[in-house]
Amino acid sequence: MKRRYVRPLRGNFDVTFELCVRRALEVRHNLIIPNSHFAQTSSECLESIRFGYFVVTAMATQVVAQGIVKFAAERNGLAANGLRIELVASLENGSFISINCAPALRQILGRYRNNIAHMNLP
Numbered sequence: 001m002k003r004r005y006v007r008p009l010r011g012n013f014d015v016t017f018e019l020c021v022r023r024a025l026e027v028r029h030n031l032i033i034p035n036s037h038f039a040q041t042s043s044e045c046l047e048s049i050r051f052g053y054f055v056v057t058a059m060a061t062q063v064v065a066q067g068i069v070k071f072a073a074e075r076n077g078l079a080a081n082g083l084r085i086e087l088v089a090s091l092e093n094g095s096f097i098s099i100n101c102a103p104a105l106r107q108i109l110g111r112y113r114n115n116i117a118h119m120n121l122p
Helices: 002-026 039-050 054-075 084-093 101-109 111-117
Strands: none
Touching: 002 039, 039 054, 054 084, 054 101, 084 101
């Protein structure tokens, strides 16, 4: 009885494992500082992409981006109850985030976010 399941599961695991290794090597991500804000959620984003859960990865990335914007706004005395996309502009204008970070956050929180949330995949 057990043998009936072992072969197909092992074959699936071998293929999946190889893909996971390939994705882990392809994705160049920033280092995650252990025990820092958003470290656990950011690690979950990486794990999701490695295992091929792309929609989950996109949604988790959006949550992390929203959390970072809110955290940075609160930490720097900005009202964090506005639209996240507007907070990005305030953070950028106050030099609280880099000029490279702002466009990425706008893309994640803007149209791209709505496309994923409404399953309008590119």
